[in-house]
Amino acid sequence: MKLRSGDAGGFDTVFLHGDCDLYSAPKMRNAVVKRIDTGIRRLRLDFEGVSYLDSTGVGAIIQILQAMKVVSGDVVFRGLHGAPRKVLELSNVISLMKIESDGGER
């Protein structure tokens, strides 16, 4: 999985590309939590480039949400589609997530 970062609309944005799975998700989590630790409080995770998400990836999302909660920050998600979105629905974790569509946050 590759991560690329940028800034858009006041949110520090991380674009994810590739499989978010048991091998790559811990590294993704560590990289994103490190951004929170360095002071990022408005974060967007863009999953447009992710077509495979497993329970380790879902766990990483939970840990990112928990880390941001501790510092009273804001994390939004965009680009979730297909099987990754379905996995988040099956585990109910999607109910914890602010989902942004092309037209803005839902």
Add this chain to the structure above:
Amino acid sequence: MSQLIVRKLIVDERNELFDAQGMKYAEFPSEYARIREFSSALLEECPERFREGTLLEQQVSEIIKNAVKHGNKSDPAKRVRVWYDLRRRVRLIVEDEGEGFLELDDWNAFLVRRQTALHNQDFDEFLQLASWKGKNSTPDDGGNSLIAALEYWNGGMVFNAARNKVGVVRWYSNGSA
């Protein structure tokens, strides 16, 4: 408010989901680095309409991972045995050589607390309970694979008495679940 219904993991040694008659068979060494490779190999001849993008492969991979990592402790000398049938629906039986899922009852109790928080829209509590953390869990364990699995395997998910063997089935109709 709607009634809360929480599914649970069940133990039933004699369940029909453990009838392997007519099923194909494969076995793998418990190599953590090859979990996705093994899962993909099982599905080589799977009809496209069962795959649902990457969802089926992911759900199969979760069961194999649980057997390799939690059951066999990633000991390559220990085997994971798999019976599978991809004809009219997807059925799997996966067995490891571990001590079994001894915390199954605790997990069921955890799921009731978790789903109750969600039902009550207590999202602070739900966030704390989103992931299962058992006594052998590591920081990299997602702690949610069984929660999704209970929903995904819509025809049942059953453990044997030793709790080291699981049977699952997903039914489809008109090409979709």
